[in-house]
Amino acid sequence: MKKYRLGQSREAQDLDHREAYSRERTAESKRRQRHAERLETGIESHDAEALLRLPDPGPWMHLPEATLIQRHSQWVDLEREDRTVLRATLGGKLKGVRLVCGDRVRYSAVPVEAEDPSLPPPPPVRGDGGSPEAQVVAVMPRKSLLKRGGGDDREPWQLICANADELWVCAAVVDPPLRPGLLERAQVLALDAGLGFRVLVTKRDRASKKDTLPELDPLREQGVAIHETSALKGEGVEPLHALLKGKVVVLLGHSGVGKSTLVNALHPEAALKTGGLTKFGTGKQTTTAARWLPLSTGGTLVDTPGIRSLSVRGFDRALLAQVFPEFPAEVLEDPLAFDADDEATLDRLDLAYPERLQSLQRLWQEMEDRNPNQNVWR
Ligand SMILES: Nc1nc2c(ncn2[C@@H]2O[C@H](COP(=O)(O)OP(=O)(O)OP(=O)(O)O)[C@@H](O)[C@H]2O)c(=O)[nH]1
Numbered sequence: 001m002k003k004y005r006l007g008q009s010r011e012a013q014d015l016d017h018r019e020a021y022s023r024e025r026t027a028e029s030k031r032r033q034r035h036a037e038r039l040e041t042g043i044e045s046h047d048a049e050a051l052l053r054l055p056d057p058g059p060w061m062h063l064p065e066a067t068l069i070q071r072h073s074q075w076v077d078l079e080r081e082d083r084t085v086l087r088a089t090l091g092g093k094l095k096g097v098r099l100v101c102g103d104r105v106r107y108s109a110v111p112v113e114a115e116d117p118s119l120p121p122p123p124p125v126r127g128d129g130g131s132p133e134a135q136v137v138a139v140m141p142r143k144s145l146l147k148r149g150g151g152d153d154r155e156p157w158q159l160i161c162a163n164a165d166e167l168w169v170c171a172a173v174v175d176p177p178l179r180p181g182l183l184e185r186a187q188v189l190a191l192d193a194g195l196g197f198r199v200l201v202t203k204r205d206r207a208s209k210k211d212t213l214p215e216l217d218p219l220r221e222q223g224v225a226i227h228e229t230s231a232l233k234g235e236g237v238e239p240l241h242a243l244l245k246g247k248v249v250v251l252l253g254h255s256g257v258g259k260s261t262l263v264n265a266l267h268p269e270a271a272l273k274t275g276g277l278t279k280f281g282t283g284k285q286t287t288t289a290a291r292w293l294p295l296s297t298g299g300t301l302v303d304t305p306g307i308r309s310l311s312v313r314g315f316d317r318a319l320l321a322q323v324f325p326e327f328p329a330e331v332l333e334d335p336l337a338f339d340a341d342d343e344a345t346l347d348r349l350d351l352a353y354p355e356r357l358q359s360l361q362r363l364w365q366e367m368e369d370r371n372p373n374q375n376v377w378r
């Protein structure tokens with residue numbers, strides 16, 4: 001049994017002990033090691049742009065070029081200049097490089113690993129149908145990159161499409177309902193990528209002509225182009241052909257708003273699968289991967305899977321001044337300083353659409369969001 005002198009704590013006694021000293025030292029060194037490791041991953045994960053960097057295609061410029069038209073889990077589909085499609089795997093040099101629909105790539109008919117033994121072997125290919133005929137070895141610099149915020153710092157961005165010119169957001173008149181914030185969020189994405197922005201109202205036949213869709217008023221005032229369509233009846237579709245000429249246009253919207261139906265109306269050869277709605281009036285996630293579809297009438301449409309949410313995490317807050325131009329500068333500088341529920345504040349600001357203050361605040365907050373697990377060490 002240990003004896004303690006009066007006034008001495010158990011800890012004080014322990015520190016005199018040789019064994020306790022060495023225990024302390026090991027614990028301290030382990031702590032330091034852990035801390036160093038955390039700092040390392042912290043730095044890596046905060047380099048959000050690393051995901052967007054592409055290796056130099058310089059050595060591969062002699063190879064033929066093609067467009068990535070669809071990504072599958074093990075391979076990609078490429079479209080050559082003559083519009084024929086071929087299936088390809090990704091070369092070892094592209095390990096860790098995130099390719100996306102619309103990327104211009106250089107490919108080789110023989111795996112380059114066969115020529116360079118220092119590279120890892122090509123990935124095994126399993127699954128349906130045609131086996132790969134080529135290997136992608138380089139990606140060309142992108143003219144534009146449409147992306148959305150990712151879930152956390154390890155996955156800071158989700159890429160949607162490369163080399164597009166415009167983003168068309170589809171919103172159905174009725175089912176499924178337009179979720180608040182979707183249009184503003186999509187505007188942020190388009191501004192960030194430098195793309196033109198239009199709103200396509202779909203299923204116009206489902207509502208009366210008198211319904212003027214007041215939720216689009218703020219956008220109308222900003223001068224955003226809004227097109228009303230009914231793809232099933234072929235109404236409002238014809239004018240879109242002229243807008244598509246020579247452009248790459250990405251369609252974005254909730255599941256079930258009729259993106260694929262619209263593509264089929266514009267380009268019947270595509271014969272895309274379309275789905276009905278669930279009993280809750282939501283879409284059935286019929287389209288599962290983005291598809292690059294060159295049109296015979298000129299231009300290219302990109303059909304995308306329906307979105308549930310659209311994160312703006314990590315985007316520049318300065319973009320909000322263009323998305324919410326009706327707000328005074330004092331609000332745009334610090335939206336959170338204003339109480340969106342306080343009548344007096346709203347009266348003083350004299351906002352045309354007071355409900356947009358809350359939306360502005362949400363986007364503002366989200367843009368700064370970091371992964372809570374990573375925040376501990378910052
Ligand atoms: N009444 C009417 N129904 C339409 C119209 N366009 C699409 N629909 C219907 O809406 C449903 C969903 O259409 P899709 O084209 O599959 O929708 P989507 O946006 O591609 O959906 P995801 O692929 O799940 O993202 C289908 O049942 C279509 O028939 C329209 O103009 N009018």
Ligand SMILES: [Mg+2]
Pocket residue numbers: 259260261273274286287303304305306
């Ligand atoms: Mg679809």
